[in-house]
Amino acid sequence: xxxxxxxxxxxxxxxxxxxxxxxxxxxxxxxxxxxxxxxxxxxxxxxxxxxxxxxxxxxxxxxxxxxxxxxxxxxxxxxxxxxxxxxxxxxxxxxxxxxxxxxxxxxxxxxxxxxxxxxxxxxxxxx
Numbered sequence: 696x697x698x699x700x701x702x703x704x705x706x707x708x709x710x711x712x713x714x715x716x717x718x719x720x721x722x723x724x725x726x727x728x729x730x731x732x733x734x735x736x737x738x739x740x741x742x743x744x745x746x747x748x749x750x751x752x753x754x755x756x757x758x759x760x761x762x763x764x765x766x767x768x769x770x771x772x773x774x775x776x777x778x779x780x781x782x783x784x785x786x787x788x789x790x791x792x793x794x795x796x797x798x799x800x801x802x803x804x805x806x807x808x809x810x811x812x813x814x815x816x817x818x819x820x821x822x
Contacts (some may be wrong), residue, residue, distance in 0.1 A: 699814050701751035702791055706783040708746025712739050713776045714754060719818070731771035731805070736779075737763055739809040740795040743781035747793065748812070758812035765804045769799070775802040784789070789814040 704715035712718065718735045720726030725734050741760050748758055771777050777799050797810040 697792075699752060699755075699756070699786060699789065702748060702778045702786055702814075703751075704783050704785055706747045706749070706751060707812050708749065708781045709722055709778060710739050710742035710746055711776055711778040712750050714771050715782045718771060719720060719773065726791060729773055731775075732781055733806075734805045736777075736797055737765055737808065739777065739779045739797065740765070740781065740793075740806075740810055741750035741812075742800060743795055744791075744793045746781075747781045747783050748791065752814060755817050756814055757817045758814050760810070761790065761813040762809075762811040763805060764809040766808075769803055769805045770798050771805050777805055779808075 714731045714741045719729045720732040721729050723732040725732045779797045780797040784794050791812045793810045797806040799805050
């Protein structure tokens with residue numbers, strides 16, 4: 696495995712989502728209300744972390760989600776837009792640590808996520 700020199704702390708990425716019916720807790724069976732589901736928040740946080748990695752890895756490398764801690768603090772309703780902003784805060788061997796903040800279209804914090812991704816050889820996932 697090559698070093699991950701292209702991934703230095705401070706790299707940033709973002710991902711946005713306009714909440715639809717299929718993003719709700721009721722639809723994903725993680726609750727019974729029509730608000731943004733925690734599993735969908737986590738997926739958005741991972742998208743932002745992947746964007747932060749960007750072209751920082753060698754062509755034969757990729758990253759996979761390895762760990763997440765989610766604190767979902769505010770509801771987001773169908774039709775609202777939420778944005779996840781990820782910051783790479785640490786590189787520990789082949790582990791990349793991120794702090795992700797998710798805000799709504801009024802700037803209110805919806806969730807915070809501590810997320811780790813593992814850098815792996817891409818060919819390990821070839822079918």
